[in-house]
Amino acid sequence: MSRSETPSWERHLDRWAEAAARQLARGLSRRSLLGRLGATLAGAAALPLLPVSRVSAASSDPAPAAPEGLDGPEGDPSSCQYWRHCAIDGFLCSCCGGSHTACPPGTVMSPVTWIGTCRNPADGRQYVISYNDCCGKHLCGRCLCNRNEGDRPAYLPPKSNDINWCASAPSTVYHCSTAIVLGVATES
Amino acid sequence: MARRAGGGGRTPAAWAVAAALLLAAAAAGPAAAEAISGPRLDYVLHCMGCHLEDGGGAPESVPTLEGFGRFLQIPDGRAYLVRVPGSAHAPLDDAALAALLNWMLVRFDPTRARAPEFRPYEAAEVTRYRAVPLADADAERRRLLRVLDGDPSGDR
Amino acid sequence: MRRMPAAILVLSFAVLLPPPPSGADPERPEPLPADALGVILPAPPPAPHQVWVADFVLERTAGFDANDGRLLGMLSAGVGTIAPLFSQARGEIYLPETYYSRGSRGTRTDVVTIYDAATLAPEAEVVVPPKRADVVHAMALSTLLDDGRFLAIANFTPATSVTIVDVEERRLVGEIATAGCHLVYAAGPRRFFMICGDGSLLQVTLDEAGHEQARIRTPPFFAILEDPVTEKAVRRGDEWIFVSFDGLVHSVDVAGETPRFAEPWSLLDEADRGASWRIGGVQHLAVHEASGRLYSLMHRGGPDEHKVPGTEIWVYDLETRRRVQTIGIRNLLGAFLAQQTGTPGGALLWLLERVVPNPGVDSIAVSQDADPRLFGLSRSAGTVAVWDARSGEFLRYLENVGIAPGALQAPWR
Missing domain, CATH: 2.130.10.10 (YVTN repeat-like/Quinoprotein amine dehydrogenase)
Known part of the structure; x- marks a missing residue:
């Protein structure tokens, strides 16, 4: 730990700022703010992915990243609110030396994982997302993100993001998580 | 920057060529994500996480699906492929599970699935098997494999 | 020196020592007592x-x-889930731990370390199969059965199974195959249950040596697709209390031979x-x-x-x-x-x-x-x-x- 150089209060301020930003991005808009706005918006609170939450997420992001990917602007893959992260639980590999589709240097991608779907607001399609974990180095510790659309308890492993999916990797030590597009889920 | 670099004497034709090259490069980029539907989508969403795209599974943990049609050779084995937790617990109705198993047999054991004696699963059959959960799926699998390997002690 | 009388020894030291600072500073209090080295407090x-x-x-x-x-x-624990089990009767704490020989890589070793609750020092360890489940909420991943002798650990490789440890004899009993069912909840001195992927329970009864004696699979007791229970149940006597995503309370009574399910009610x-x-x-x-x-x-x-x-x-x-x-x-x-x-x-x-x-x-x-x-x-x-x-x-x-x-x-x- 090389943190001893930094004064204690500064570390804690950093930590607070991080926690506060996380809180803003994750919950403030949906719970506290709407709660305070009162009963008129109570119904709206039940809707997932409120515009407010995207606005607050955008405002807490330091710099909007360039559009990338499939079909027009989609936001910042290192942001928790990024559409592919609708059911991710862990550190975003794009903040850890990897990307949202690739593991950081020197880690190993677990082949075994769980797979879900997320809706891309840019094109309205449901994409099949594979949340492969990157393994073999200790916790990345950056961009912790927990979203749970369609997440189920650990007794349903194929749908559970609480599980460390490094379980079948050469080292089960968890480092970060990716969100890889496998295809577009289409009604037959 | 672009003005200065290009202002020297690049003609509109040169720009057009450059633009065409850029478009070509973009077209040769990553292919668009393909549409996945039907039983294949069910395989991807409910099975592939552990069994992997090629059905190979994980050593000592997730059995390979390659050649798994051999279980169809005995009645209990045919029931097993429905009653095994990965099948029985999939969030699919019986018709969808029947279609998924038939798709998997074609995909991972094409020789058996194309043999004349192959009889696809039907919804009613899946309903029947699914109604009786396996208390010990691992033991049943070992028993069936012993029978299939010709070991009489495997039979009840 | 060897034969020097004790009195002379004391005297010679007294002569060598500087005189006490008597009257040097009447304002200054007596010096602090010297501390003993190497003291470790009990818990x-x-x-x-x-x-x-x-x-x-x-x-x-x-x-x-x-x-x-x-x-x-x-x-101190290793990597992965940290969820100690506390035995008041035996004055011990059991901690399933995972270690890699090179910290984050190398050979994996899983152990149950037995700590003395009075000193918090490790007393013994039992090496178990390197398969224990790692789930971030750390709940229902291991449990101490009711008389405190056997400990059950949920495994995930991603195949699921259960490891049984005898903490009285401090030895590994073995592994029980439980495909399709995961997590462990104590349900008696020789009994635990797991939740299966169809919303049913698998109840396993052990014999006196800790080996599987019987197993029962119940019917599903909650709507697994529409409104699943969380795995974060709490126990009151013979009653395990599960709550669903939508706030329905599903109680499981484990007093009898077969788990009984109470009529659900809503929070x-x-x-x-x-x-x-x-x-x-x-x-x-x-x-x-x-x-x-x-x-x-x-x-x-x-x-x-x-x-x-x-x-x-x-x-x-x-x-x-x-x-x-x-x-x-x-x-x-x-x-x-x-x-x-x-x-x-x-x-x-x-x-x-x-x-x-x-x-x-x-x-x-x-x-x-x-x-x-x-x-x-x-x-x-x-x-x-x-x-x-x-x-x-x-x-x-x-x-x-x-x-x-x-x-x-x-x-x-």
Whole structure:
């Protein structure tokens, strides 16, 4: 730990700022703010992915990243609110030396994982997302993100993001998580 | 920057060529994500996480699906492929599970699935098997494999 | 020297020593006594108001005295889930641990380390199959069966199975195959159950040596597709209490040979549902066994918010199935910041609690004594709030309980 150089209060301020930003991005808009706005918006609170939450997420992001990917602007893959992260639980590999589709240097991608779907607001399609974990180095510790659309308890492993999916990797030590597009889920 | 670099004497034709090259490069980029539907989508969403795209599974943990049609050779084995937790617990109705198993047999054991004696699963059959959960799926699998390997002690 | 009489020895030292500074400085007090080297304190005796908080970055679990906030001692763990099992009868703590020979790589070894609760020192270890499940909420991943002899560990490779350890004889008993069912819940001295992927239970009974004797598979007891229960159940005697995403209470009675399921009831009435109240958190339930009070972390939100921290704790009487109390949650992040500035109370705390976003509470636990304490952990603030569990009165904060706090336990009676 090389943190001893930094004064204690500064570390804690950093930590607070991080926690506060996380809180803003994750919950403030949906719970506290709407709660305070009162009963008129109570119904709206039940809707997932409120515009407010995207606005607050955008405002807490330091710099909007360039559009990338499939079909027009989609936001910042290192942001928790990024559409592919609708059911991710862990550190975003794009903040850890990897990307949202690739593991950081020197880690190993677990082949075994769980797979879900997320809706891309840019094109309205449901994409099949594979949340492969990157393994073999200790916790990345950056961009912790927990979203749970369609997440189920650990007794349903194929749908559970609480599980460390490094379980079948050469080292089960968890480092970060990716969100890889496998295809577009289409009604037959 | 672009003005200065290009202002020297690049003609509109040169720009057009450059633009065409850029478009070509973009077209040769990553292919668009393909549409996945039907039983294949069910395989991807409910099975592939552990069994992997090629059905190979994980050593000592997730059995390979390659050649798994051999279980169809005995009645209990045919029931097993429905009653095994990965099948029985999939969030699919019986018709969808029947279609998924038939798709998997074609995909991972094409020789058996194309043999004349192959009889696809039907919804009613899946309903029947699914109604009786396996208390010990691992033991049943070992028993069936012993029978299939010709070991009489495997039979009840 | 060898034959020098003791008196001469003492005398010779007395001559060598400088004279005492008599009268040198009448204002100056006597020097401090010299300290002894090598002293190691024992752990304070187990007490109900001790609360344990795991931390997966610090790779430890630490005990705190909720009455004064002191850290009492800790157990170092390896990588992965940290969820110690406490045996009051044997005065021991069992911690399933995972180690790699090179820290994050190399050969994996899983052990159950047996700690003496009086010293917190490791006494023995049992090597177990390197398969134990690692789930971030750390709940129902291992359990001590009711008479404290056998310990069951849930495995995930991703094939599921259970490892049995005999803590009395300190040996590995073996592994039980449990495909399709996961997590472990104690259900008697020789019995545990697991939840299966169709919403049923698998109940396994052990013989006196700890080997599987019988297994029963129940019918599904909740709607697994429409409204699944969380795996974060709490136990009151023979009753395991599960709560679904939509707030339905499903009780499982494990007193008999076969688990019995009570008629479900709801934590929410129409008004609550209309106001979008729902359960949420990492450990969203706690029960005080003697009084039959069930504590449930609640917040207002939409679907898929079953892990969102709670903003209130709702208290139910399990006999009448009615809500009897609501406990508000103060701003634990404000408390953490105030403590960091060196002014844990007063006007600054008042201000910070109102200005800083309130992170809510991720996990709750309750002590089982007659004067119970309710604990609420905010993971992002690294702070635990302590309430009087009966009156709901806020008592104090325990700050700096960790960097990345995990399981919250009040294990001693």
